[in-house]
Amino acid sequence: MAGQTKYVDRQIPAISLHDFPNRIDSITAALVHAAENVGFFSIVNHGIGTADIDAMFATSASFFALPDATKASVPFTTLNAGWEKNAQVRPSTGQPDTKESYQLQFGRNMAGLWIDDAHVPGFERGAKAFMHRVQQVSERLMLCFARGLGFPDDYFVKVHDVGRANSQTVMRLLHYFALPEVADGKIYHRAGAHADWSFLTLLFQRPGQSGLEICPGRESVSEFGLGDTWTKVEPTAGSIICNIGDLLMSWSDDRFKSTFHRVKAPCEPGDYYGDRYSIAFFNQPATDTIIQGPKKKYPVVTGEQFTREAMRRNFAALEAKRAAMGKGKEETGNGNAIEASA
Numbered sequence: 125m126a127g128q129t130k131y132v133d134r135q136i137p138a139i140s141l142h143d144f145p146n147r148i149d150s151i152t153a154a155l156v157h158a159a160e161n162v163g164f165f166s167i168v169n170h171g172i173g174t175a176d177i178d179a180m181f182a183t184s185a186s187f188f189a190l191p192d193a194t195k196a197s198v199p200f201t202t203l204n205a206g207w208e209k210n211a212q213v214r215p216s217t218g219q220p221d222t223k224e225s226y227q228l229q230f231g232r233n234m235a236g237l238w239i240d241d242a243h244v245p246g247f248e249r250g251a252k253a254f255m256h257r258v259q260q261v262s263e264r265l266m267l268c269f270a271r272g273l274g275f276p277d278d279y280f281v282k283v284h285d286v287g288r289a290n291s292q293t294v295m296r297l298l299h300y301f302a303l304p305e306v307a308d309g310k311i312y313h314r315a316g317a318h319a320d321w322s323f324l325t326l327l328f329q330r331p332g333q334s335g336l337e338i339c340p341g342r343e344s345v346s347e348f349g350l351g352d353t354w355t356k357v358e359p360t361a362g363s364i365i366c367n368i369g370d371l372l373m374s375w376s377d378d379r380f381k382s383t384f385h386r387v388k389a390p391c392e393p394g395d396y397y398g399d400r401y402s403i404a405f406f407n408q409p410a411t412d413t414i415i416q417g418p419k420k421k422y423p424v425v426t427g428e429q430f431t432r433e434a435m436r437r438n439f440a441a442l443e444a445k446r447a448a449m450g451k452g453k454e455e456t457g458n459g460n461a462i463e464a465s466a
């Protein structure tokens with residue numbers, strides 16, 4: 125690894141959603157301030173209990189404990205659904221993240237991609253119930269961001285309706301593999317530096333499983349935040365870490381900041397080397413959504429175009445490998461077909 129990472133403490137605001145209906149304006153002010161500055165904040169008193177969060181993590185661990193050949197029965201597709209392993213090449217690193225993840229959606233993109241009850245009893249039912257709870261929290265945040273930008277209150281909520289077949293919202297279960305504490309000459313990335321392409325991301329982490337780091341101020345730093353000064357975001361029980369994605373950044377004419385972040389591969393004293401589980405919920409507008417900010421800074425794009433472009437940037441290597449193997453784009457493959465060569 126290159127020299128020591130530079131760290132600085134930055135304030136990541138904690139915003140409470142208690143008594144939401146009576147506090148919308150003050151919550152909006154706090155969210156807008158966080159969105160315009162650090163781009164990250166934590167949400168507390170959001171109404172999802174720690175027992176429910178723990179149960180979802182337990183379900184996630186049961187899925188990842190299955191043999192790869194079984195997980196390959198629900199393989200990743202270019203519609204951003206299904207299981208992948210070592211297949212996401214971040215533009216910042218050019219190397220696959222050392223992780224596996226299972227993308228779950230609400231709509232038709234998920235057809236045939238739910239792991240069978242025979243492998244993880246109650247998986248689909250439990251995951252969907254949890255996804256709807258996280259969606260409810262997301263909708264409160266969307267109301268505030270719409271109000272903050274001068275849109276009608278229901279503007280973002282309507283286009284992120286997860287009841288529609290063309291919904292693109294994703295809950296991503298993540299498992300970063302334990303890594304060797306003694307350097308073995310290989311370079312690992314847990315999640316290479318990136319900004320999310322989502323509208324808004326809500327992230328659940330496990331206390332003790334550190335690694336998330338942020339690097340705000342994307343205009344003033346080097347491309348991809350490389351060599352820059354990072355801030356650790358330590359997991360705390362029950363809170364949800366939220367960040368603005370590229371989509372909300374462009375939809376707000378760059379007023380709200382989509383911040384670089386990463387899950388650092390452990391390499392320095394104090395880093396966490398064990399298995400790391402997290403759950404990220406990416407709000408994505410339905411495919412036919414017309415996206416443009418109030419000041420029309422950027423040309424109109426549809427929700428479908430936005431996702432397609434982001435997938436191309438992040439999974440080009442996977443696509444190339446599939447093409448070389450003569451596989452169709454959406455065709456489901458075996459375990460090997462969905463692993464990028466590392």
Ligand SMILES: O=C(O)CCC(=O)C(=O)O
Nearest residue numbers: 298315320336387402404
């Ligand atoms: O696993 C985490 O804590 C963060 C994951 C993340 O940033 C992502 O998947 O976009």
Ligand SMILES: [Fe+2]
Nearest residue numbers: 318319320385
């Ligand atoms: Fe991310």
